[in-house]
Amino acid sequence: MDAPGRARREARIATFVGLASLASAMGIGRFAFTPLFPLMQDSAGITLAQASWIASANYLGYLVGAVASYVAAVKAPLAARWGLVVVAASTLLTAFADTVARWVVLRLVAGAASAFVLIGASAWALALLARSQRLRWSGWVFAGVGVGICLAGLTALVVASVGASARWAWVGLGVLAAAVAALGWRAFATMDAAVRPARPRGLGALDAASWTLILCYGIFGFGYILPATFIPAVARAIVADPRVFAWAWPLFGFAAAVSTIAVSHLARHAKPGAAAGCSFIVMALGVFLPAVGTGLGTLCLSAICVGGSFMVATMACLQQAQRVAGDASGGLIAAMTAAFALGQAVGPLTVTAAAPLREAIARPSAVAAALLLVAGIALLWCEGRTARK
Numbered sequence: 435m436d437a438p439g440r441a442r443r444e445a446r447i448a449t450f451v452g453l454a455s456l457a458s459a460m461g462i463g464r465f466a467f468t469p470l471f472p473l474m475q476d477s478a479g480i481t482l483a484q485a486s487w488i489a490s491a492n493y494l495g496y497l498v499g500a501v502a503s504y505v506a507a508v509k510a511p512l513a514a515r516w517g518l519v520v521v522a523a524s525t526l527l528t529a530f531a532d533t534v535a536r537w538v539v540l541r542l543v544a545g546a547a548s549a550f551v552l553i554g555a556s557a558w559a560l561a562l563l564a565r566s567q568r569l570r571w572s573g574w575v576f577a578g579v580g581v582g583i584c585l586a587g588l589t590a591l592v593v594a595s596v597g598a599s600a601r602w603a604w605v606g607l608g609v610l611a612a613a614v615a616a617l618g619w620r621a622f623a624t625m626d627a628a629v630r631p632a633r634p635r636g637l638g639a640l641d642a643a644s645w646t647l648i649l650c651y652g653i654f655g656f657g658y659i660l661p662a663t664f665i666p667a668v669a670r671a672i673v674a675d676p677r678v679f680a681w682a683w684p685l686f687g688f689a690a691a692v693s694t695i696a697v698s699h700l701a702r703h704a705k706p707g708a709a710a711g712c713s714f715i716v717m718a719l720g721v722f723l724p725a726v727g728t729g730l731g732t733l734c735l736s737a738i739c740v741g742g743s744f745m746v747a748t749m750a751c752l753q754q755a756q757r758v759a760g761d762a763s764g765g766l767i768a769a770m771t772a773a774f775a776l777g778q779a780v781g782p783l784t785v786t787a788a789a790p791l792r793e794a795i796a797r798p799s800a801v802a803a804a805l806l807l808v809a810g811i812a813l814l815w816c817e818g819r820t821a822r823k
Contacts, residue, residue: 441566444625449571451621452559453578455514455551458614461582461687462607463521463548467492467541468663469590469683472670473600482667482794484534486782489663491538493655493782495545497775502546503553504768510561511622513554518615520547526608529601549775553768555618556752562625564756573698576749580691580741585610587683590666594676643758644766646816650809651751651770654714654744655777657721657806660799661740662686663782665733668792672730682737689741697746706757707817710750714810717743722803725796 467489474480480488503513524544531537559575586607593603665686669679697709720739723732752767759766784798 445563445566445568447621448559448562449574451618452555452575454614455555455618456578457582458521458611459548459551460579461586462525462611463544465583466586466607469587469666470600470603472666473594477599486785488537488541489782490779492541492545493779495542496549497779499546499549500768500771500775503550510554510558513550515619515622517547517550518618522611522615525611529604573694576694576745577691579745580687583687584684587687591680594680648770648773650813652773652777653805653809655774656781657802658717658740658744659778659781660795661736664795665737669733686737686741689738690745693742694745694749705817706750706753707813710747711810711813713743713747714806718803718806721799725799728792
């Protein structure tokens with residue numbers, strides 16, 4: 435096979451494996467609990483307060499994983515390989531856990547593993563696509579998050595529709611995660627992306643552009659997590675039929691997958707800083723909607739706005755990190771991911787269990803929307819200042 439043919443094949447494998455890895459890590463390791471929470475309310479009697487702690491444990495695990503990846507300077511393929519294995523194992527074990535404490539521990543472990551996969555798989559895939567001059571395919575890689583969310587949501591929908599318990603959904607998702615781990619094992623082991631490990635350089639080594647990204651990415655984590663945690667549960671409070679409320683999460687995932695692909699093709703010449711700023715503003719609208727509206731239509735619009743912007747924001751911010759830090763982007767991405775994880779770990783804990791769910795998320799949603807709006811404007815201002823130089 436000639437050099438162009440090898441490059442094309444390498445890019446296709448990187449895109450597919452990257453997509454599948456992010457689908458497993460994020461759709462299952464990170465967000466599986468979101469569509470399964472309403473089912474676990476019915477089958478296990480989980481309360482809103484318990485759900486908040488389970489969700490926050492997962493997000494705290496994500497923070498631990500991001501920091502560990504940064505400090506340990508794990509090579510990207512190695513982080514992705516073993517992270518996928520741990521996501522699969524922890525998801526399968528969750529199916530057989532029967533106490534809140536065990537769910538908290540297992541979701542914390544899954545969150546940590548998902549951070550390793552996101553950092554490792556995205557750095558690996560982007561480096562291979564850049565080497566083959568097909569970085570425009572990155573939208574397909576990040577569409578994996580939306581694909582995973584959609585699959586997790588559809589799994590919950592099927593399980594709820596047949597009247598089965600949430601345990602079977604966890605089993606199905608665990609088997610799917612195991613299949614992805616097996617799929618990616620060889621690719622990560624044999625395809626060298628020449629990604630430099632994230633090595634701790636000290637906070638003083640970060641310039642103003644890096645700090646802006648880190649701060650805005652942390653606000654992003656806090657801002658989007660409320661709808662990303664509670665949309666299916668709020669939908670259930672509006673319409674009790676699982677054949678209706680369970681569609682909220684697949685809609686969120688579908689919007690995430692389509693938006694990343696569409697933006698990567700239609701706005702390929704847009705600066706990543708500008709794309710991130712615009713997506714933050716759209717996300718702010720989606721986060722604000724549940725604070726002022728209580729209908730199912732408002733909730734669906736929120737799912738479309740947040741789902742359709744949060745992966746565009748992720749993709750654009752990670753591309754901006756590569757633009758700012760170059761070959762050393764792994765370290766900046768790890769620092770950004772840590773800030774993001776800290777923000778999203780705090781988010782669910784701002785929801786009080788003393789009020790009905792729709793009322794409990796109203797004030798935190800308004801605050802989150804305001805912060806996202808400010809961060810979006812800041813990113814646009816920084817991009818404009820860069821363009822004028």
